[in-house]
Amino acid sequence: MDLPIRVLVVDDSAFTRKVVSDMLGSDPDITVVDVARDGRAAVEKARALQPDVITMDVEMPVMDGLAALQAIIGERPIPVVMLSALTQEGAATTIEALELGAVDFVPKPSHSMTVGLGEIRDLLVTKVKLAARARVHPVKRGMMAAAPTPAGRTAPDRLVRGVRQKTPPGKESDIAVVIGSSTGGPSALNQVLTALPVDIGAGILVVQHMPPGFTRSLATRLDEASAIAVKEAGAGDRVADGVALVAPGGHHMSVTGDGEVALSTDPPRNGVRPSVDTTMESAARVYGDRLVGVVLTGMGRDGASGMAAIKAAGGSTVAEHESTCVIYGMPRAAIEQGLADVVVPLHEVAGAILEMVERIG
Numbered sequence: 366m367d368l369p370i371r372v373l374v375v376d377d378s379a380f381t382r383k384v385v386s387d388m389l390g391s392d393p394d395i396t397v398v399d400v401a402r403d404g405r406a407a408v409e410k411a412r413a414l415q416p417d418v419i420t421m422d423v424e425m426p427v428m429d430g431l432a433a434l435q436a437i438i439g440e441r442p443i444p445v446v447m448l449s450a451l452t453q454e455g456a457a458t459t460i461e462a463l464e465l466g467a468v469d470f471v472p473k474p475s476h477s478m479t480v481g482l483g484e485i486r487d488l489l490v491t492k493v494k495l496a497a498r499a500r501v502h503p504v505k506r507g508m509m510a511a512a513p514t515p516a517g518r519t520a521p522d523r524l525v526r527g528v529r530q531k532t533p534p535g536k537e538s539d540i541a542v543v544i545g546s547s548t549g550g551p552s553a554l555n556q557v558l559t560a561l562p563v564d565i566g567a568g569i570l571v572v573q574h575m576p577p578g579f580t581r582s583l584a585t586r587l588d589e590a591s592a593i594a595v596k597e598a599g600a601g602d603r604v605a606d607g608v609a610l611v612a613p614g615g616h617h618m619s620v621t622g623d624g625e626v627a628l629s630t631d632p633p634r635n636g637v638r639p640s641v642d643t644t645m646e647s648a649a650r651v652y653g654d655r656l657v658g659v660v661l662t663g664m665g666r667d668g669a670s671g672m673a674a675i676k677a678a679g680g681s682t683v684a685e686h687e688s689t690c691v692i693y694g695m696p697r698a699a700i701e702q703g704l705a706d707v708v709v710p711l712h713e714v715a716g717a718i719l720e721m722v723e724r725i726g
Contacts, residue, residue, distance in 0.1 A: 369396040370497045373414060375407040375433070376400075376422040376448065384474045385420055385448070388486040395493060404428025404436075411437045418496045419445045420489070422473065423458050431462055438466045442501035446492050448473040449579075456582040463551035464586065468496040468691060495548060495664060499691045502552065537624055538568030538604045540655045540725050542718055543648050545641030545671070547574040547663025549691025551583055553711055554661070558591045558609060560715035565593065567657070567722045568604035570618065570626075570648060572641045574663065577614040584611040602626040612639035619647035635667040641695070645671025654679030657721045659714065660705075662690040666698035673704055681721040686710045 372389055374397055376382045386397045398414050401407040405428045411419060419437065423430035434445055447470040449459040459470045469492045472485055546553055550573045561569070573583060581597045587609070588595035596602075598610035604624045612618035616628040617639050634640035645658050645668065658675040660668040662685055672682050684696040684705035689712070699705050707717045 367394070369394055370418060370493060371396055371398045371414070371416045372493060373398060373407065373410055373416040373419045374400045375402075375404070375419060375425070375430070377402050377425040378422070381422065381448070381474060384482075385489065388474075388482075388489050389420075389493060391486065392490045395490065404430060404433030407433045408436045411443060412440065415441065416443065418493050419443055420448055420471075420493070421445050421462075421467070422448045423450075423455070423462065431458070431465065434462055434465055434467055438501050444468045444496035444499045444501055446471060446489075446496050453578075453582070456579045457586070459579065460551055460582045460586050464555050466501055466552065468492075468499045468501065469548055495692065499548065502549075502689070502691065536606055538606050539652075540567040540657075540722055541570065541604055541620070541648055541652045542567050542657045542659065542722065543570045543572070543641075543645050543671070543675075544659040544661065545572045545645065545663070545668040545695065546661035547637075547665065547667065547692070547695060549662035550574070551586075553685070553689075553691075554583075554587060555590060556711055557659075557661070557714050557718070558587050558593065558595060561591070561593050561718065563592045563607045565719065565722060566606055566726050568606055568624075569593070569609035570598075570604065570620070570644055571595075571609050571611045572618065572639050572644050573611065574637050574639070574667070575614045580611050580614040584609075587611070598626050598628065600626060600628045612644065614639070617643040619643055620651045621647075622651055624651065635665055637665070637667055641668035642671040642674075646674045649674040649678040649680060652678075652680070655725050656680035657683065657718055657725075659683045659718060660695050660699050661685045661711070661714070662692055663695040664692045665694050668695050669698040669702060669704060672699045673702070676704055681725070682706045683714060683717045683721070684708050685714060 382400045389395045403425045421430045445467045447462045447467045449470045471489045584597040595609040619627050687693045689710040
């Protein structure tokens with residue numbers, strides 16, 4: 366019989382520490398080994414107890430959650446699940462934590478919640494169990510800049526009085542790239558999109574499994590770090606060269622025959638909405654052999670049917686190698702079905718995309 370997953374609960378609120386500990390302790394496969402009320406105590410207890418997973422609040426005295434996260438996984442790659450306030454500021458901080466190496470996040474239980482605690486409990490237990498299987502890849506704060514620009518490509522940005530000026534979006538695209546990701550995706554997307562040049566000559570559609578309220582913050586963070594423009598997709602947006610459109614949480618994103626984005630709240634596919642399969646399948650119908658499909662880290666098999674549709678239409682496909690995946694689920698499903706033309710570690714994904722786009726063009 367497997368040993369229980371040992372969890373350290375970190376929060377400055379006694380109420381939250383109690384609620385989260387009770388939620389986790391209600392599952393026989395999880396045991397809470399200790400709690401901590403601030404980031405410094407979390408670092409010390411993580412070092413002493415070496416838990417399997419840590420749940421971490423962000424706003425805490427002495428040392429905040431982002432600093433504690435970096436200190437902990439800088440010493441030892443312990444999976445961390447963030448507790449996120451359901452506010453715009455909370456979403457932005459959560460996205461930063463995910464970029465820094467946190468595995469996932471759940472809504473933070475609060476006194477004001479009168480419904481939904483059972484749902485949060487199930488989500489928390491599921492994500493802690495998933496985190497216990499994850500590979501942690503820490504990233505230094507402030508080091509999410511773009512990778513070196515490939516030879517012959519436009520420089521990532523221009524600095525005018527210290528402010529980065531993006532090149533205006535290009536023409537409507539006749540080549541498209543669809544990138545799908547889930548657990549571990551925000552950090553992976555940062556590494557891929559920041560390495561793409563403004564003159565990529567293709568429009569990009571991004572599907573990251575994430576609830577409403579968080580995808581806008583994700584798009585904003587990616588836009589700030591990337592040479593290409595990145596925005597949360599809206600109905601009627603058009604696929605344009607040098608622009609990445611991120612599917613909004615809670616909505617499937619598809620492409621119409623004239624290259625326009627459509628959003629829907631149709632039932633989830635593979636248990637998720639937005640679905641990578643939905644976006645890839647619609648793009649395959651529109652772009653055919655002028656489409657590149659990419660599947661990055663994530664749990665489950667979303668994207669496998671979409672990659673099959675892209676292959677059937679004559680398009681090209683890329684899957685992230687197991688060695689760099691936080692969770693080797695989505696890429697594995699595609700690879701095991703023979704649907705990946707190229708399988709490369711994360712730092713080579715952008716280069717593979719560029720080669721395929723250039724070959725198509």
